[in-house]
Amino acid sequence: MSKAEPLYRLQLLDLDLDTARKQLREVEAALTxxxxxxxxxxxxxxxxxxxxxxxxxxxxxxxxxxxxxxxxxxxxxxxxxxxxxxxxxxxxxxxxxxxxxxxxxxxxxxxxxxxxxxxxxxxxxxxxxxxxxxxxxxxxxxxxxxxxxxxxxxxxxxxxxxRREAISMAIPRADLNIYVALRTKKASGIAVAMLKNNGCGLCGEEPSSVLLQQARTGATLAICTGCGRILFPS
Ligand SMILES: [Zn+2]
Structure with a gap:
């Protein structure tokens, strides 16, 4: 299993949390x-x-x-x-x-x-x-x-x-830190990029075959050389 997989699942939750929290702020404002x-x-x-x-x-x-x-x-x-x-x-x-x-x-x-x-x-x-x-x-x-x-x-x-709490528990601390730092740095809040046709789904950069292999089965996270995001093989 790719090391990026739990991070990708975490990201889906975080993006939904971002949306829900933003909507909640808007609803609170509309009620005020x-x-x-x-x-x-x-x-x-x-x-x-x-x-x-x-x-x-x-x-x-x-x-x-x-x-x-x-x-x-x-x-x-x-x-x-x-x-x-x-x-x-x-x-x-x-x-x-x-x-x-x-x-x-x-x-x-x-x-x-x-x-x-x-x-x-x-x-x-x-x-x-x-x-x-x-x-x-x-x-x-x-x-x-x-x-x-x-x-x-x-x-x-x-x-x-x-759910976030449960998923986070199973992710190594170092990976989690990289993920959190990337999410903070990127305006979109997207830290994990899914690979599409062997290219980064976000910036389009095509990783080397070594990096692709690392993304799939590597012991450490594979980082896109184009946008700096964590690569996740779909
Ligand atoms: Zn990229």
Missing amino acids: TNPAVAHAQTELVKAQQAQHKLSLEAKSLELEGRSLYDKIKENEDRLYKGLIKTPKELIDLQREIEMLKRNSATHEEKQFTQMLALEEATTIMTNCEAAVAQSTKHWQEDCVELRNVRAQLKDRISANEE
Whole structure:
């Protein structure tokens, strides 16, 4: 039996562990945050701030309007109660009242426009609240499935870890060290290359007949002269 055979079996487990662990991280992330919910929440905060600003403006405009109304009323009272002594005073007061009424008309128009803006902002805010509720509901529904997937992945990982432990026990320590070092070094995590048509299955390098023989029955591991991986005869 090739010395590389148990390492090849170990690699199959390790590659599956890599995949399962990566998927588990993705599932955990998807259970922690959801882009659609986060986006809807950001939009809601913006809408709330805009609505709050307009609602403060509305209150301040209402106070201004009341103050204008009070001033007009106060002047008209003076006019009708016959408290005015001179014609000049009368003309001044009438002018003052006219000016206040013009201001009041302009103010009412402004208040009307502002009220429409506030209504629109309130509608947007309500829609954003609905979007948050809707996206949260969808996410929660997705989470049910995600939790199932997470449980399956955890089972797969622990089963593979147990198998890995068992296989590793039967491999000489020195071979295991070479394998682990190669897996760390290679970005793909592939340390063992299967021979295909007497060539390295990964880099294509054709080993010498001596190296081929070593890969098949040798007492030490055969290393590919092309990519440095352990050669495993299929
Ligand atoms: Zn190679």
